[in-house]
Amino acid sequence: MVPMEGDGDFRSNESIELLKQADIVVTNPPFSLFREYIAQLVEYNKKFLILGNMNAITYKEVFRLIKENKLWSGYGFNMSMVYKTPYSNDLEANKQFVKGKGYNPNDGYVKVPAVNWYTNLDTGKRHEKLVFYKKYSSKEYPKYDNYEAINVNKVSDIPMDYKGVMGVPITFLDKYNPDQFEIIWIADRQNSEGIRTKIYTIEDNKNYNDLNRGPVVNLNGELKVVYMRILIKNKKLHK
Secondary structure: OOOOOOOOOOOOHHHHHHHHHOOEEEEOOOHHHHHHHHHHHHHOOOEEEEEEEHHHHHOHHHHHHHHOOOOEEOOOOOEEEEEEOOOOOOOHHHHHHHHHOOOOHHHOEEEEEEEEEEEOOOOOHHHOOOOOOOOOOOOOOOEEOOOOOEEOOOHHHOOOOOOOOEEEOHHHHHOOOOOOEEEEEEEOOOOOOOOOOOOOOOOOOOOHHHHOOOOEEEEOOEEEEOOOEEEEEEHHHOO
């Protein structure tokens, strides 16, 4: 191992030359530069296994790679991990978690939640078939008011017989089998990708700004926004 001459910034010429020589990249890139780092790995056509915040799923640049099956979840989704930082750990619950993992919070170790492994290395997990037991009913699976899709609250509740588009929680990506499902897009404020059917105004609801941040269901005449959803179709029902 030879020490680097520069500061190790992944964008430097020195780091890029090392990247070109790599077969597989395994690392923990800066979460704030995740988009840029992923773009570099794709540009140089590298196999990788990297850590990132779960919210990176919602980045348009990252989600497009997920949709195109160029990136997926590895073995580890929505994890809490211990990181060494230059900051003090002042939260008691955080300290207890760190201690439970065998680290001293007074040495700058902190709990970081919502961490995922991201990869483009094939795994057995992404080919495991999801088995469902529920059948579609309009009462249990209401249609969105602003997307052509039904709402599914839990991955385990995906109806086995629904042929149309379904909105499922983002945790679906930890179970996603590309042989079984097709990802249409993500439903939230930034990433409607032209598939949202309605934009709310104050005439529709005084909380229209809140409603426009995600998919909306009509519950007994009251409009309710649900947390962002992944829009999917069951491939097996479209043959």
